[in-house]
Amino acid sequence: MNRVWSRIKNWLIAMGSPPHFYRWATSSLPWLAGLAVIVFCAGLIWGLGFSPTDYKQGDVYRIIYIHVPSAILAESIYIFMAISGFISMVWRAKIAGMLINSAAPLGAGFTLIALLTGSIWGKTTWGTWWVWDARLTSTLIMFFLYAAIIGLHSSIENKTKGDRAVSILAVLGVVIVPIIKKSVDWWQTLHQPSTFTLTSSPSMSPDMYLPLLVCVLGFYCLFIFMLTNGLRAEIISRERDKSWVKKQFFKY
Amino acid sequence: MLDSLQILFIMDGKGPYVWSCLLILIIIITINIIIPVVRLKRIYREGTLEE
Numbered sequence: 585m586n587r588v589w590s591r592i593k594n595w596l597i598a599m600g601s602p603p604h605f606y607r608w609a610t611s612s613l614p615w616l617a618g619l620a621v622i623v624f625c626a627g628l629i630w631g632l633g634f635s636p637t638d639y640k641q642g643d644v645y646r647i648i649y650i651h652v653p654s655a656i657l658a659e660s661i662y663i664f665m666a667i668s669g670f671i672s673m674v675w676r677a678k679i680a681g682m683l684i685n686s687a688a689p690l691g692a693g694f695t696l697i698a699l700l701t702g703s704i705w706g707k708t709t710w711g712t713w714w715v716w717d718a719r720l721t722s723t724l725i726m727f728f729l730y731a732a733i734i735g736l737h738s739s740i741e742n743k744t745k746g747d748r749a750v751s752i753l754a755v756l757g758v759v760i761v762p763i764i765k766k767s768v769d770w771w772q773t774l775h776q777p778s779t780f781t782l783t784s785s786p787s788m789s790p791d792m793y794l795p796l797l798v799c800v801l802g803f804y805c806l807f808i809f810m811l812t813n814g815l816r817a818e819i820i821s822r823e824r825d826k827s828w829v830k831k832q833f834f835k836y
Numbered sequence: 837m838l839d840s841l842q843i844l845f846i847m848d849g850k851g852p853y854v855w856s857c858l859l860i861l862i863i864i865i866t867i868n869i870i871i872p873v874v875r876l877k878r879i880y881r882e883g884t885l886e887e
């Protein structure tokens with residue numbers, strides 16, 4: 585067990601080095617892309633095409649297969665960024681700052697998908713595109729936090745200082761995640777309670793729940809692929825003057 | 837076959853809502869995949885030109 589742990593630790597330490605990570609990412613990217621496409625498409629085809637129709641909402645409930653995985657991922661990416669921010673502040677790992685910069689646009693994208701699809705779903709079930717409901721408003725605040733992280737980093741010329749600034753914002757801003765999660769319990773809202781909880785069994789039928797689980801897994805696979813893809817560009821962009829980039833990337 | 841595809845597409849009148857959500861998802865994901873690829877290509881081009 586100790587040997588396995590020590591191997592994992594060594595692998596993680598090695599991954600902290602941008603050249604090592606870049607080489608790993610380049611060789612893994614086609615596999616990650618293949619896995620992401622298979623699981624993502626399987627979940628969406630199963631959910632949108634083959635899951636049973638809901639007796640109350642009809643077919644419009646199928647938006648759940650896009651909306652819920654996007655919302656889960658939006659929150660998960662923020663937690664991931666906060667952990668990276670903590671690592672960046674404590675251990676000054678260069679790769680952690682790059683991870684925040686590569687993950688922020690993805691988090692903003694998935695938050696936007698959750699907001700837009702939620703709005704479309706709300707129009708058909710609540711009769712309105714938007715209400716200043718606790719869940720919706722707190723998710724909108726998270727979108728602004730993502731936008732602030734992207735804007736803050738691009739406005740600071742010195743990338744090390746930029747990393748430090750966005751790390752602080754990512755760590756402080758993570759407080760929004762439990763607020764979003766608990767908003768449906770703490771306040772009276774139009775939004776339904778959480779679909780996934782660790783303490784109780786799902787209220788949905790397995791025919792509807794299983795494709796949703798595959799969709800969530802597919803979205804996570806897609807995120808890992810997109811993050812790896814984005815991180816490669818971030819590494820090369822920052823290390824373009826380093827000899828290993830010139831040798832490997834520009835071939836001179 | 838065509839009938840079942842039509843049923844899937846229309847979804848009792850709710851199809852446009854569901855498919856527009858899928859379209860939003862595809863557009864945002866595609867943008868997020870393409871941007872780093874374009875960025876890498878630009879860096880590569882600039883690096884080659886510098887040389």
